[in-house]
Amino acid sequence: MKTLFNNYLNTFKGLSKEVWWLSLITLINRAGTMVIPFLSLYLTKSLNFTMSDVGWIMSAFGLGSVVGSWLGGKLTDKIGYYKVMAFSLLVTGFLFIALQFLYTFVSFCLGIFLVMLVADMFRPAMFVALSAYSKPENKTRSVTLIRLAINLGFSAGPAVGGIIITTLSYGGLFWIDGITCIIATLVLVNVLNPKKAKILDDVITENPKSAYQDKAFLIFLVAMVLFGIVFLQYFSTMPLYYKDVHHLSEFEIGILLGMNGFFIFLFEMPLIKWLENTNFTKSGLMLFGAILTGLSFIILNFTPWIGILIIGMLLMSFGEMITFPFSNAFTMDRAKKGNQGEYMALYSIAFSIAHVFGHNAGMRMADAVGFENTWYIITLLATLSILLLFILRQYLNAKKKHKEKIKDEEEKDILWI
The missing domain is CATH 1.20.1250.20 (MFS general substrate transporter like domains)
Structure with a gap:
């Protein structure tokens, strides 16, 4: 111990x-x-x-x-x-x-x-x-x-x-x-x-690149807006689902939501420390975190068993623990070649936009089409976020290979000379 x-x-x-x-x-x-x-x-x-x-x-x-x-x-x-x-x-x-x-x-x-x-x-x-x-x-x-x-x-x-x-x-x-x-x-x-x-x-860039011209970062931002809308359902629509569908009391809902904070406090730092020492890329880890979060919604429609709520909360918590730190670190890395404040502002704005639309949209959907259909729609949004993060990973890998190819050709030219 x-x-x-x-x-x-x-x-x-x-x-x-x-x-x-x-x-x-x-x-x-x-x-x-x-x-x-x-x-x-x-x-x-x-x-x-x-x-x-x-x-x-x-x-x-x-x-x-x-x-x-x-x-x-x-x-x-x-x-x-x-x-x-x-x-x-x-x-x-x-x-x-x-x-x-x-x-x-x-x-x-x-x-x-x-x-x-x-x-x-x-x-x-x-x-x-x-x-x-x-x-x-x-x-x-x-x-x-x-x-x-x-x-x-x-x-x-x-x-x-x-x-x-x-x-x-x-x-x-x-x-x-x-x-x-x-x-x-x-x-x-x-x-x-x-x-x-x-x-x-202290990063000082001679000719800072605008975040608005960074194609990879713009793909990332759209993915984060969608991820934010999905994630925020746990703090607005989900408590209503717990109460109306599974008939949990306020105390039980509080315990279930409290699990999220408890798991973050207990596991996030050791998990991040371990993941940093692996060969996974930040884009790959964000993709995996988004998949876990999307799964936390779709599984709710598989069974009326009360234990599925705990499994869903665990999947979301680990998805959050992986996606948020590495998405923030990804932004910091991209910001090194541009206006740092602009990059970090756009990252914050992505989640502010999610707040503007996420809570209201989730509750309106639940009221209009029911919770089961709402979770299907939310899973679809999560899938779009996952798809964009996959495109981001492929784009970054292609750029990396292109740079390595140019470097190899330059080294060959030097040897030839």
Whole structure:
């Protein structure tokens, strides 16, 4: 048991001090966004908005995320990741506090759009910082550590948020959210100041290539949008399926969803460490992760047996654990020859787009054609994502062989001379 524990700890070795600090800042920030899971309840119970109103507000939420990710990438390339992260965290803190004083439908739509615009400027800047503070061989594990921080933050946030609502009211949520963002800013300024922090991989490109001209990256982005739409069903449509079809209680649904976070915490870092030491390519691993996630939906239609839900959750969890870290590392690799902020922004935008359409589309399909047909449609989307990732792998392999052929010919010419 002791050996297993030591082996687990060893998977975290070699990561820079700055990456650990960045993970702590991310944990504080994500744990602080505890208002988000309770937003629909707050809007309907406290502000008496209709479900239709809430739908439009969530659309404004998603659009703010898209614009913020794009703007964050642009500013990161112009003024640097540090200034963007500090600005985003600090201003988001004050905007969260101010959000509780908006009571009308139009003002709340504009307010949540602005909050998400500023808040999601942080994401591309953070990923560029992560790349700078990581050795090239540690980038995938660094991303995995950030993912652990995000998962822990999202796990702790709703639990703490529920306590705050019962003791302080919904207003307390906005205050705590704002204060945690400001605390995260103070941590950032004190421990990640560029004058103090150690840059391990400072990539400077003479003639940066636009991400919009990178054919392989554009194929990858479309695949990630589709994968994001499929993946997000587990956090919107799937709980309804558990309750309406399999008649699980809220407690049982919570345990099943909690398995996802538990498996990520327990297995993701050792799994990534092991996969990094194999000969698999990043594109091949993303393809395998997408296949596992797609299978997690189609198997639900095979049998009414309750245990299939656990198998589905396991398949999705391992699919997520493989696809997300390696897709992020793939983006970092592509960004080395271009505008890093632009690349990381487009990667963030891919999942913001998935958020805009994924939740709403899944629930509408379930209502219109039933859960069984919905899982067939979602599996079809997963298959399209898998097909695109397969095309990406073939394209990259062809490019690699072409480069090797040119290199061989050049070496032959040199020998002939």
